[in-house]
Amino acid sequence: MTNEAERRPGETSITLPDAYDAGLYFIGRIRTPWARRKDCPRNGLQSDETCTIEVDPPFAAALQNVEGATHLIVLYWMDKAARDLVLQQPRHAEGSRGTFSLRSPARPNPVALSVVELRRRDGHRLVVHGLDCLDGTPLLDIKPYFASTDSRPEARVDRADLKAEPQDP
Amino acid sequence: MTNEAERRPGETSITLPDAYDAGLYFIGRIRTPWARRKDCPRNGLQSDETCTIEVDPPFAAALQNVEGATHLIVLYWMDKAARDLVLQQPRHAEGSRGTFSLRSPARPNPVALSVVELRRRDGHRLVVHGLDCLDGTPLLDIKPYFASTDSRPEARVDRADLKAEPQDP
Numbered sequence: 372m373t374n375e376a377e378r379r380p381g382e383t384s385i386t387l388p389d390a391y392d393a394g395l396y397f398i399g400r401i402r403t404p405w406a407r408r409k410d411c412p413r414n415g416l417q418s419d420e421t422c423t424i425e426v427d428p429p430f431a432a433a434l435q436n437v438e439g440a441t442h443l444i445v446l447y448w449m450d451k452a453a454r455d456l457v458l459q460q461p462r463h464a465e466g467s468r469g470t471f472s473l474r475s476p477a478r479p480n481p482v483a484l485s486v487v488e489l490r491r492r493d494g495h496r497l498v499v500h501g502l503d504c505l506d507g508t509p510l511l512d513i514k515p516y517f518a519s520t521d522s523r524p525e526a527r528v529d530r531a532d533l534k535a536e537p538q539d540p
Numbered sequence: 541m542t543n544e545a546e547r548r549p550g551e552t553s554i555t556l557p558d559a560y561d562a563g564l565y566f567i568g569r570i571r572t573p574w575a576r577r578k579d580c581p582r583n584g585l586q587s588d589e590t591c592t593i594e595v596d597p598p599f600a601a602a603l604q605n606v607e608g609a610t611h612l613i614v615l616y617w618m619d620k621a622a623r624d625l626v627l628q629q630p631r632h633a634e635g636s637r638g639t640f641s642l643r644s645p646a647r648p649n650p651v652a653l654s655v656v657e658l659r660r661r662d663g664h665r666l667v668v669h670g671l672d673c674l675d676g677t678p679l680l681d682i683k684p685y686f687a688s689t690d691s692r693p694e695a696r697v698d699r700a701d702l703k704a705e706p707q708d709p
Contacts, residue, residue: 441695
């Protein structure tokens with residue numbers, strides 16, 4: 372599970388539990404223009420590219436009514452991420468930081484989420500804007516985005532110790 | 541995995557794959573005032589109650605710097621939810637709806653997410669506002685909420701076919 376390329380000085384890892392507590396199904400794949408991590412945009416809003424969410428046929432019926440939402444929350448599995456890092460050394464930070472204060476893929480359960488704009492549905496495929504992940508990333512879930520509960524424009528993150536782009540994940 | 545109490549007429553289930561594709565660790569528990577599903581608020585903003593996220597000691601170091609965020613995204617596991625429903629019959633809807641158009645706990649991968657306001661941290665515990673889940677719910681992940689990418693106040697969900705509370709998940 373560990374990608375050595377992600378390790379940097381100042382990082383702290385733990386011994387993970389011997390067994391998993393629950394299991395996930397990969398229910399589709401995310402098709403993006405980005406084949407290498409260094410090609411991925413810093414976040415999905417920094418690119419004009421659209422991506423395609425391909426839902427596997429057994430789960431496709433669950434897409435009914437999804438076009439009623441202008442925006443969706445997409446959960447996906449960062450299958451190349453380290454899971455044992457509790458302190459990490461971000462590229463733009465002075466010191467190490469706790470995993471739960473970061474949006475890094477490396478975390479005990481590497482479930483990533485992105486808020487995307489739904490452009491159109493073609494059968495079991497959704498064309499969306501706002502993803503930044505590698506081509507072929509396993510899909511876990513799709514949820515409608517409700518501004519009433521999911522949008523908090525007043526939210527702030529104090530990253531004064533970061534050297535650049537303080538509000539950018 | 542199936543909770544028969546959640547089944548209603550008009551729902552469609554599928555045969556799930558024989559094996560899981562990935563595994564999850566439960567990294568803590570969520571402490572809430574609600575012991576039964578019927579006691580839970582419809583969403584976390586409809587209650588003034590605060591809840592406590594208890595991170596298990598092996599993962600507690602990952603909380604460093606988390607106080608820098610005013611809001612967090614909490615991922616948790618809906619361990620009592622059915623996983624085989626692709627069409628569901630919401631209480632307030634005229635007909636059945638696709639699972640991916642709903643925020644129902646029942647979904648192939650029952651990973652729920654809530655946006656919460658961080659009130660304070662006490663060691664390995666976070667006191668937050670905005671959760672609506674049962675007491676003891678397994679914790680999967682904590683992420684900082686970035687308004688720049690996570691807040692979409694313009695998002696809309698067309699639920700004209702719902703009888704009541706059209707913008708409420």
